[in-house]
Amino acid sequence: MKTTVHGGSDAPVLALDNIHKAFGGVVAVEDFSLELRAGEIVALVGDNGAGKSTLVKMISGVHAPSSGTIRLDGEAVSFSDASVARAHGIEVVYQDLALADQQPVYMNMFLGRETVRGPLNLLDRKAMMRETQALVDELDVRIPSAKAIIRDLSGGQRQGVAIARATHWARKLILLDEPTAALGVAETAKVEDIVRTLRERNIAILIISHSLDQVFRLSDRICVLRRGIQIGVRETAKTDKNEIVSMITGVG
Amino acid sequence: MDWLRSARQTFDLQQYVVYLGFLAIFLFFAITLSDDGFLTTRNLSNIVLQTAPATIMAIGFVFVLSAGEIDLSFGSIVAVSALSGAVVMQDYPMVAGIAAGLGVGLAIGWFNGFLVAYLRLPSFLVTLATLGLFAGVARSMTDLRSIPVINDAFTGFFGSGSLFGIPSLILWTIGAVVVGHVVYRETRFGAHVIATGDNAGAAQVSGIKVPRIRLAVLMISGGCAGLAGLLYAGRLQAARYTLGESDLMTVIAAVIVGGTALNGGKGSVIGALVGSLLMGMLNNGLILMGLSVSDQMIVRGLIILIAVAISLRDPAR
Ligand SMILES: Nc1ncnc2c1ncn2[C@@H]1O[C@H](COP(=O)(O)OP(=O)(O)OP(=O)(O)O)[C@@H](O)[C@H]1O
Numbered sequence: 001m002k003t004t005v006h007g008g009s010d011a012p013v014l015a016l017d018n019i020h021k022a023f024g025g026v027v028a029v030e031d032f033s034l035e036l037r038a039g040e041i042v043a044l045v046g047d048n049g050a051g052k053s054t055l056v057k058m059i060s061g062v063h064a065p066s067s068g069t070i071r072l073d074g075e076a077v078s079f080s081d082a083s084v085a086r087a088h089g090i091e092v093v094y095q096d097l098a099l100a101d102q103q104p105v106y107m108n109m110f111l112g113r114e115t116v117r118g119p120l121n122l123l124d125r126k127a128m129m130r131e132t133q134a135l136v137d138e139l140d141v142r143i144p145s146a147k148a149i150i151r152d153l154s155g156g157q158r159q160g161v162a163i164a165r166a167t168h169w170a171r172k173l174i175l176l177d178e179p180t181a182a183l184g185v186a187e188t189a190k191v192e193d194i195v196r197t198l199r200e201r202n203i204a205i206l207i208i209s210h211s212l213d214q215v216f217r218l219s220d221r222i223c224v225l226r227r228g229i230q231i232g233v234r235e236t237a238k239t240d241k242n243e244i245v246s247m248i249t250g251v252g
Numbered sequence: 253m254d255w256l257r258s259a260r261q262t263f264d265l266q267q268y269v270v271y272l273g274f275l276a277i278f279l280f281f282a283i284t285l286s287d288d289g290f291l292t293t294r295n296l297s298n299i300v301l302q303t304a305p306a307t308i309m310a311i312g313f314v315f316v317l318s319a320g321e322i323d324l325s326f327g328s329i330v331a332v333s334a335l336s337g338a339v340v341m342q343d344y345p346m347v348a349g350i351a352a353g354l355g356v357g358l359a360i361g362w363f364n365g366f367l368v369a370y371l372r373l374p375s376f377l378v379t380l381a382t383l384g385l386f387a388g389v390a391r392s393m394t395d396l397r398s399i400p401v402i403n404d405a406f407t408g409f410f411g412s413g414s415l416f417g418i419p420s421l422i423l424w425t426i427g428a429v430v431v432g433h434v435v436y437r438e439t440r441f442g443a444h445v446i447a448t449g450d451n452a453g454a455a456q457v458s459g460i461k462v463p464r465i466r467l468a469v470l471m472i473s474g475g476c477a478g479l480a481g482l483l484y485a486g487r488l489q490a491a492r493y494t495l496g497e498s499d500l501m502t503v504i505a506a507v508i509v510g511g512t513a514l515n516g517g518k519g520s521v522i523g524a525l526v527g528s529l530l531m532g533m534l535n536n537g538l539i540l541m542g543l544s545v546s547d548q549m550i551v552r553g554l555i556i557l558i559a560v561a562i563s564l565r566d567p568a569r
């Protein structure tokens with residue numbers, strides 16, 4: 001076991017206990033349990049439709065679990081919607097729910113928590129642009145400007161914006177659902193660097209990826225899902241690709 | 253040629269179509285109708301006075317469209333609100349009439365909004381149904397009779413009055429445009445309306461209460477229609493079931509020409525004002541040109557078609 005010092009309490013940042021989710025009659029996730037500690041990267045792998053995105057959406061409050069408990073810092077929580085999870089310092093890069101396409105980068109960066117000023121609480125666009133520019137410069141996301149409209153950006157640039165937003169606001173936990181699926185080699189490496197910086201900030205990270213190379217490069221532990229069933233969790237240093245592949249496919 | 257490319261990027265033709273169109277039509281009438289009194293102060297201010305109710309409905313419509321919904325029912329809300337205000341003022345003071353008119357507008361907007369936001373019925377069908385429903389209510393309320401409004405304070409406040417020499421209808425227009433523009437462009441609420449219409453899923457996961465936004469925009473539209481009803485009642489000194497009946501096409505055209513996207517996520521209150529003035533000017537000019545009513549309808553339809561086609565053309569496609 002890896003030993004890390006945690007600020008004050010020893011409770012994991014995120015603890016999932018026997019999470020179960022069914023959509024109507026379709027069971028998407030069955031009896032899932034996992035703990036994430038601060039500064040730890042856990043990879044979630046599994047074939048298409050295994051239930052990975054569903055799990056992420058339960059943690060972020062988009063879907064309510066059918067049964068089971070979610071604990072943050074040891075405290076049981078139930079998120080009525082995504083804003084509650086956000087208030088707890090959880091950020092998500094979703095696979096399918098990304099950005100408001102017709103809006104500029106800076107408005108997306110601040111979507112739902114816009115900066116306001118003055119007695120009338122009017123939008124402070126200048127401040128939002130300035131902060132956005134500083135952030136994308138720092139993370140080396142190459143976009144024309146903070147004012148650029150999302151629709152005019154490439155797929156990789158858009159993903160860069162979504163990741164920049166999540167890293168900017170995350171305090172505790174970040175969920176990345178296939179963050180590099182649309183990216184080129186250089187951009188992928190950049191995202192992996194960002195993930196490592198997040199770990200240094202002592203943020204817990206759950207990353208979903210279909211690239212086992214990436215999973216082995218980044219993660220401390222690997223959790224395998226197959227058709228909604230949790231097959232097992234392995235420490236990355238003590239397993240290999242063959243084992244993970246056979247866990248994913250159920251063959252061998 | 254870098255400057256050319258960047259100029260193309262920053263100069264969004266669609267955004268300016270309404271202003272160019274306004275200018276072109278204005279110049280056309282100013283020249284061809286120079287002997288028919290088009291350019292007189294009286295005629296020009298008449299145009300603004302006549303478009304006041306439509307402009308206010310258009311502002312509500314900008315919010316609804318921007319949130320990715322539609323409201324087809326505002327025409328009948330205008331009539332029901334105006335009639336309610338007029339009926340109440342037969343026995344009660346002006347304040348009660350105003351409260352009745354606005355209250356009815358907001359209530360119908362709430363009804364639309366509740367069905368759309370919480371039962372997730374498509375706004376197109378909901379408001380098409382309530383358009384018919386409340387057109388019927390307006391007709392049966394007073395058995396097709398028109399109700400005179402003899403309250404001088406009211407007709408001054410909403411119709412013939414003025415402040416510092418500026419007609420009240422113009423003040424209402426300015427006030428509604430300023431408030432509408434600031435709320436739409438400069439507040440978090442406005443940003444959330446636009447984000448909801450752009451990508452409701454992304455808005456939802458960003459913590460925006462999407463159902464509340466949908467309810468709010470339909471209530472804004474209902475409230476604006478209620479205010480438009482009061483303005484009609486004030487100006488005409490009477491309320492009638494036909495009020496607002498013919499405004500649907502004008503308002504939709506004004507808003508679309510003014511740069512608001514039909515499918516949400518983008519809009520402009522100032523654009524809607526200019527679009528509404530453009531429609532009013534068109535009406536006025538065609539009448540002054542001496543066109544028959546049927547010819548006016550044909551020309552107006554064609555011009556709206558052209559304007560909408562230009563403003564909806566997406567250069568990226
Ligand atoms: N909103 C929903 N309503 C009904 N069924 C759903 C819903 N979301 C997901 N499912 C179902 O749940 C199962 C798991 O889907 P999920 O999106 O979690 O898979 P995934 O592991 O993320 O797959 P991928 O690798 O393709 O992204 C699938 O069978 C899917 O059809």
Ligand SMILES: [Mg+2]
Binds near residue numbers: 052053054
């Ligand atoms: Mg997925």
